[in-house]
Amino acid sequence: MFFRLSGVHHANYVSDSRVFKIPADRNLAMFVFLFGLAAPFIVPSLYLNSYMLPWLIWTAAALGLNLVTGWAGQLHLGYAAVMAVGAYSAIHAVRFGIPWEFALIIGGLSSSVIGSLFAFAALRVKGLYLALTTLAMQFVMDWVLTHSPAITGGSHASLQSPTLALLGQEITSDAGYYYVAFGWCVLVTIFMLNLKRTGLGRALVAVREKDFAAAILGVNSFYYKILAFATSSFIAGVSGALLVATFFFLAAPEQFSVTVSIQVLAMVIVGGLGSIIGSYFGVALILLVPGVVNGLFSTASQSLGMQINVETLAHIPNAVYGALIVVILLIEPLGLGKLYGNIRDYLMVWPFDQLRK
Amino acid sequence: MDWVFLAELAINGALTGLLYSLFAIGLVLIYKASSVPNLAQGGLTMVGAYVVLALSHDAGLPLWLAIPLAAVIMFGLGFGIERVALRRLAGRPVIMILMLTLGLDIFLRGTTLAIWGGTSRSMELGVSYEPLFLGDLFISRIHLVGAGVAIALFVGFMVFFRSRTGIKLRAIADDYMASWSVGISVERGVGLSWALASVVAVAAGVIWGEIQGVDQALSLLLLKGLTVAVLGGLDSILGAVIAGIILGILENVGADFLDPLVGGGSRELIVAAVLILTVMIRPHGLFGRHEIERV
Numbered sequence: 309m310f311f312r313l314s315g316v317h318h319a320n321y322v323s324d325s326r327v328f329k330i331p332a333d334r335n336l337a338m339f340v341f342l343f344g345l346a347a348p349f350i351v352p353s354l355y356l357n358s359y360m361l362p363w364l365i366w367t368a369a370a371l372g373l374n375l376v377t378g379w380a381g382q383l384h385l386g387y388a389a390v391m392a393v394g395a396y397s398a399i400h401a402v403r404f405g406i407p408w409e410f411a412l413i414i415g416g417l418s419s420s421v422i423g424s425l426f427a428f429a430a431l432r433v434k435g436l437y438l439a440l441t442t443l444a445m446q447f448v449m450d451w452v453l454t455h456s457p458a459i460t461g462g463s464h465a466s467l468q469s470p471t472l473a474l475l476g477q478e479i480t481s482d483a484g485y486y487y488v489a490f491g492w493c494v495l496v497t498i499f500m501l502n503l504k505r506t507g508l509g510r511a512l513v514a515v516r517e518k519d520f521a522a523a524i525l526g527v528n529s530f531y532y533k534i535l536a537f538a539t540s541s542f543i544a545g546v547s548g549a550l551l552v553a554t555f556f557f558l559a560a561p562e563q564f565s566v567t568v569s570i571q572v573l574a575m576v577i578v579g580g581l582g583s584i585i586g587s588y589f590g591v592a593l594i595l596l597v598p599g600v601v602n603g604l605f606s607t608a609s610q611s612l613g614m615q616i617n618v619e620t621l622a623h624i625p626n627a628v629y630g631a632l633i634v635v636i637l638l639i640e641p642l643g644l645g646k647l648y649g650n651i652r653d654y655l656m657v658w659p660f661d662q663l664r665k
Numbered sequence: 666m667d668w669v670f671l672a673e674l675a676i677n678g679a680l681t682g683l684l685y686s687l688f689a690i691g692l693v694l695i696y697k698a699s700s701v702p703n704l705a706q707g708g709l710t711m712v713g714a715y716v717v718l719a720l721s722h723d724a725g726l727p728l729w730l731a732i733p734l735a736a737v738i739m740f741g742l743g744f745g746i747e748r749v750a751l752r753r754l755a756g757r758p759v760i761m762i763l764m765l766t767l768g769l770d771i772f773l774r775g776t777t778l779a780i781w782g783g784t785s786r787s788m789e790l791g792v793s794y795e796p797l798f799l800g801d802l803f804i805s806r807i808h809l810v811g812a813g814v815a816i817a818l819f820v821g822f823m824v825f826f827r828s829r830t831g832i833k834l835r836a837i838a839d840d841y842m843a844s845w846s847v848g849i850s851v852e853r854g855v856g857l858s859w860a861l862a863s864v865v866a867v868a869a870g871v872i873w874g875e876i877q878g879v880d881q882a883l884s885l886l887l888l889k890g891l892t893v894a895v896l897g898g899l900d901s902i903l904g905a906v907i908a909g910i911i912l913g914i915l916e917n918v919g920a921d922f923l924d925p926l927v928g929g930g931s932r933e934l935i936v937a938a939v940l941i942l943t944v945m946i947r948p949h950g951l952f953g954r955h956e957i958e959r960v
Contacts, residue, residue, distance in 0.1 A: 313926075323836060323863050323880055344715065346772075352950050378764050383759075383760055383763070429941075429944070429945070431950050432944070432945055432948075433944055433945075435759050436702050436763065436935070437895075437944050439702075439759075439760075439950050440702075440891060440895060440940060440944060441940070441941055441944045441945070442938075443888070443891075444888075444892075444938075444940040444941045444944075445935040445937070445941065447888060447936075447937040447942075448934065448937045448938070450933075451933055451937070454930075455927060455930065462865050517938055552852075553931075570767055570771075573764065573767075574768065575765070577760065577761065577764045581760070587836050617782065619778070619779075619782040619783055619784075620779045620780070620782070623773075623775050623776075623778040623779040623783065624775070626771060626774065626775030626777050626778070626779075627771075627772055627775030627776045628775070628777055629771055629772075629775065630769065630770070630771030630772025630773070630774070630776075631768075632768075632769025633764060633765070633766040633767070633771065633772075634750060634765060634769055634772060634937070636755065637761060637764060637765050637768065638753055638754070641754060641757050641761045
């Protein structure tokens with residue numbers, strides 16, 4: 309219907325290794341990109357800054373986690389700690405007088421260093437035990453952050469982020485913040501889209517599927533595991549720094565606690581492991597739906613004249629968030645990306661689906 | 666160093682550790698039968714404590730009736746969770762099962778707090794807060810009661826695993842394919858292990874609720890419970906009990922040494938360090954089986 313194809317067929321390797329295998333995908337991506345560019349002129353600024361901006365930055369972060377969990381197959385329950393490292397080192401670098409452009413890179417690099425420590429756990433164990441180790445490391449990082457006044461200012465303190473300035477321009481407007489987030493998210497997305505076309509991406513997938521089979525093919529799984537952790541930690545660090553610079557404006561240890569780690573992992577898994585468009589959906593669902601449901605509950609209770617306890621209202625989003633994870637996993641363990649893929653594959657050949665059979 | 670003080674720290678640490686074991690036994694039961702790491706055990710413990718409170722304080726039942734009734738309700742809940750959620754993901758990669766139990770944990774916590782509210786409530790078991798003096802040592806009574814419950818549960822499970830149903834569960838834990846082929850209902854066995862773990866959660870919820878009040882903090886026992894379970898070997902109940910004692914002593918005595926050095930709060934750090942070191946050095950724990958996939 310929308311795609312008017314009879315299936316995806318390639319006559320040469322060039323067409324097989326394209327980023328977008330069919331023109332409709334490319335057109336859709338271009339349309340979304342143009343919409344994203346035009347969003348500050350179309351979307352009201354409240355929605356732009358309280359919904360779209362965090363959505364984009366969290367998507368970039370989730371794509372980074374997807375690199376290590378979806379592509380390289382390594383469980384990671386300490387992602388928020390890595391984001392915290394990036395956020396704090398970037399802020400301290402700026403306060404030290406380094407321009408933001410370099411500070412963001414410093415944030416990313418220091419995250420890479422700490423994130424590679426997590427990789428040493430991955431060299432020893434995998435699966436459940438890796439998840440538990442990274443979880444414990446997250447607790448250690450939390451502890452270090454709350455107990456070192458030099459970094460965070462102590463357990464209940466928060467650190468003011470200096471004004472964001474890129475290329476000599478101070479960024480203070482809503483549209484400016486949005487474009488910074490949008491630019492970063494596009495950059496990460498392009499990187500991830502191209503990843504599966506490169507040797508690195510294929511090596512990571514080989515390591516995920518079976519690491520000793522990969523070793524037989526000459527893929528050094530130790531090297532690629534560390535590389536995967538370092539790359540994803542770089543993305544995490546910059547995302548964490550941008551999150552603080554454009555959305556929170558304050559850095560506090562609670563913003564990067566273990567619940568946040570679980571939240572990012574939920575975004576990735578609900579979106580679909582190894583699926584890029586799935587990460588967009590997953591983040592949207594986990595980030596936005598609980599708030600929407602809460603809004604619905606309060607308006608419904610007001611219009612029906614029922615009195616819902618304030619405390620009840622405060623905890624409903626959490627219950628909905630947990631229920632979403634469970635329900636999506638039960639419906640489709642491969643996540644929203646897979647659901648989207650099913651619909652796309654069906655519509656792609658829709659009037660002619662007999663051709664495939 | 667004052668030896669009496671050290672002994673007091675160690676004994677109270679061991680008692681607290683047995684309370685961690687109480688929590689960890691639930692994790693071990695489920696892991697033993699189905700190799701599922703149940704990260705929702707914290708949520709279950711919280712639900713257990715709140716159900717007891719709802720029956721005793723809100724419905725006015727006496728505690729001796731409320732606790733068994735809550736155990737029955739939680740038995741059903743555990744069965745239900747396995748039937749509705751876990752069974753459909755059987756055989757999937759561990760990451761999805763892990764996420765499912767995390768989702769369940771968040772859901773259980775959110776729902777419990779939405780129904781009963783987040784303010785801390787007390788369990789009022791009627792155990793005196795007067796410390797018990799043993800010579801020069803003083804020992805908290807409620808910890809002693811809790812440790813007794815943990816040991817009673819341990820003995821109970823040891824006996825249970827020698828019964829007919831228990832042997833079936835052990836067979837499932839050994840090799841579920843073989844159990845299937847000799848006519849054991851693996852699904853029912855796994856469901857039973859979830860139900861028993863939920864009953865253990867009631868016991869843990871009641872004791873911990875008495876110690877620190879019934880609120881959201883009950884679900885934070887998860888990290889300590891996991892550490893105890895991993896140190897003990899994840900599929901050994903005896904391991905969970907012994908590892909609990911070890912972790913409790915390490916934590917209590919270690920915190921006494923470390924706290925002045927780092928300015929307090931070193932308990933969490935010790936627990937996390939024990940977990941990391943166990944996985945790095947001996948992932949199958951003290952009494953676990955050697956089947957962990959090492960890289």
